[in-house]
Amino acid sequence: MKNILAGPQLNLVVPQPEDFDEISEWYTEGSFLRNLDTAPARPLSGEELEQTYRNLDRQTEFYFHIRTQADDRLIGFVTLYNIEWTNQIAQLAIAIGDPADRGHGYGTEALNLMLNYGFNELNLYKVCLDVIATNHAAISVYQNSGFEFEGTNKLAVKRDGERYDLYSMGLFAEDFQPRIKLV
Template identity: 40%
Template sequence: MITINSNLFYGDKVKLSIAREEDSEIMLKWGEDSEYLRNVDTEIAFPKTKEQLTTKGQKDLNEVYFRLRTIDEDHLIGFVAIHSIEWNNRAGLLAIGIGESSNRNKGYGSDALKLILRYAFHELNLDRVGLEVIEYNKGGIRSYEKVGFQQEGKKRSVVYRDGKRYDIIVMGVLRNEWEEIHKLN
């Protein structure tokens, strides 16, 4: 089998990393950005405490959680996770966030998606990765489609923001589809 990169945790622009003690201070600032909070979750946009940020994903056997760092300067720029893993069904859900707006639209998200999907399919041995995205997150939808996700349906009128209702787009990618896109066997 051919791999995209010989290092499981490194892409072209970003690397998958464990949480570091200093990360929580940076992530607390992200919690002050309503655009970030409103794209990363459908819950009420509300900042997390330092304690909530430092315990994320550490003991959940049905989740793998990584911090995203730039390769060139080792700066924390976001997170990516496969959560709600159903091992018997070989399926999980994806979550990703790029914290500061200055780090968005630079290819970091696409690189991180390639990395986490390779990890999900070749390390965790999953057959399917799904996600849900709010319809107004056009950049996220484009990034997901670029790496192989397909729109599978929608949940109508789920999110209420600024006096308007929005659909949730349900997307998924299968291992064989992803391998075909990336010419893997």
């Protein structure tokens, strides 16, 4: 039987308590925070992050940490959340923490692992996400993985006195074509 949470380079794993202190360091980097969410940038302690994880609604959120297979290094997290079981729809969020780990295909692999999990294990019909228009790298990864633009919330995000669009993107299960070799 396949390990649906393992790819060629990465594993999606259960978060460990010691992970959250490392993730807390990512939350001190401005571009990480400002691309992750539209909320005001705010550093969070490892304890706060762990408490947030412990308070997840296990019925509507599936949260994993992303680790490299080669050296079991924590590089990010991915989650399907706000799952509406009756409609078979979920929201997705993903982050690669250290800027040195970006641009190596890890985001694409982790995204495809999570999409495969969502569509083939959770039986979702559609996965949606929001992305700030300035996050060109993420938009490229999403488009390359099959997501399509579904709408624009014009000038919804304010950063450094400027306003930017917030894009809504979606992918249907029937359109999912893995961009990685699923092992």
